[in-house]
Amino acid sequence: MKALVKREPAKGIWMERVPVPTPGPNEVLIKLEKTAICGTDLHIYKWDEWSQRTIKPGLVIGHEFVGRIVAMGPGVTGYKEGDRVSAEGHIVCGHCRNCRAGRQHLCPNTVGIGVNRHGAFAEYIVMPASNLWPIPDEIPSELAAFFDPFGNAAHCALEFDVVGEDVLITGAGPIGIIAAGLVKHIGARHVVITDVNDYRLNLAKDMGATRTVNVARENIHDVMKEIGIEGFDVGLEMSGHPVAFNDMLDAMYHGGKIALLGILPKGSGVDWDRIIFKGLTVQGIYGRKMYETWYKMTQLVRGGFPLHKVLTHQIHIDDFQQGFDLMDAGQCGKVVCSWD
Numbered sequence: 001m002k003a004l005v006k007r008e009p010a011k012g013i014w015m016e017r018v019p020v021p022t023p024g025p026n027e028v029l030i031k032l033e034k035t036a037i038c039g040t041d042l043h044i045y046k047w048d049e050w051s052q053r054t055i056k057p058g059l060v061i062g063h064e065f066v067g068r069i070v071a072m073g074p075g076v077t078g079y080k081e082g083d084r085v086s087a088e089g090h091i092v093c094g095h096c097r098n099c100r101a102g103r104q105h106l107c108p109n110t111v112g113i114g115v116n117r118h119g120a121f122a123e124y125i126v127m128p129a130s131n132l133w134p135i136p137d138e139i140p141s142e143l144a145a146f147f148d149p150f151g152n153a154a155h156c157a158l159e160f161d162v163v164g165e166d167v168l169i170t171g172a173g174p175i176g177i178i179a180a181g182l183v184k185h186i187g188a189r190h191v192v193i194t195d196v197n198d199y200r201l202n203l204a205k206d207m208g209a210t211r212t213v214n215v216a217r218e219n220i221h222d223v224m225k226e227i228g229i230e231g232f233d234v235g236l237e238m239s240g241h242p243v244a245f246n247d248m249l250d251a252m253y254h255g256g257k258i259a260l261l262g263i264l265p266k267g268s269g270v271d272w273d274r275i276i277f278k279g280l281t282v283q284g285i286y287g288r289k290m291y292e293t294w295y296k297m298t299q300l301v302r303g304g305f306p307l308h309k310v311l312t313h314q315i316h317i318d319d320f321q322q323g324f325d326l327m328d329a330g331q332c333g334k335v336v337c338s339w340d
């Protein structure tokens, strides 16, 4: 089968022929319909410091996908061939304290597809049946393909009560854009989002942000004066940039709550005084809640949440290079690749 493989320990990604995997007990074989490009795939493509210490060359990358079940290993129940599914890409151990307590998103033994084992930029992928998420007929495949990052946004947006609250989001990548839409949809008052990229800030505005701030030109404190607030009640850090995180700590109201999703570079300086003297809560967020976030996402889209607004490019998988170039340039929301 065709697959996008991280062949060389260098910048790039290679389309290669690899064997079709075989489903073992309690696993299914999925024929991919669509795979979306994640910021993580771009990190692996660029072979940055994180990728160099995490990825073993020879890996099939990708974890945002939708497809159909075409074969099942022994023991699978509740599914049949032809079912259209996405899947949680974090495979948990099932026997640690957190897994057994129903807190699988906190499993210390998590294995990620497309990072620690072969992923979804391939014609076929094998997944444990317990990770599948069935997609209702009314949700189109081009949206189901990126439930994974939608889930990161939803996990953050639902972590704290945002109804009537003033929310600051730093970073208008695809996840920040979706989060801006979500918190407004749920009932936040001011939804301010920052970035240095006007294309993406415009997408966030269209999605529901009430004020966009290009921090290369504008100061967040001027914006706070303009809208008449002393500080933000809830912060969602979605840039992975230490300057943005410290801007956020500075702009939070006393007692504010922060969901920290963006992955900061090792050794990033944090202004601890702001956290202490303002009594801030900082909650690290990893992945999605299994499977409550998936449930909420599905019902949000069914209920009319305009997830499609962040989908800017649909390309054929053979044009993958164009997709990675778009992501690298930041001139896109979500980029979804089709296998047929």
Ligand code: NAD
Binding pocket: 038, 039, 040, 152, 170, 171, 172, 173, 174, 175, 176, 194, 195, 196, 197, 200, 215, 238, 239, 240, 241, 243, 244, 260, 261, 262, 263, 264, 285, 286, 287, 330
């Ligand atoms: P992305 O890289 O596409 O978006 C980040 C955005 O931040 C970019 O648009 C960039 O221009 C912007 N930015 C850069 N400097 C900024 C600054 N000083 N102020 C404001 N914005 C700035 O990333 P994404 O795919 O949307 O993901 C968001 C973040 O979440 C990334 O750091 C990613 O690594 C991380 N992430 C974490 C998890 C998790 O489970 N914790 C999962 C997925 C992604």
Ligand code: ZN
Binding pocket: 092, 093, 094, 095, 096, 097, 098, 099, 106, 107, 108, 109
């Ligand atoms: Zn576990």
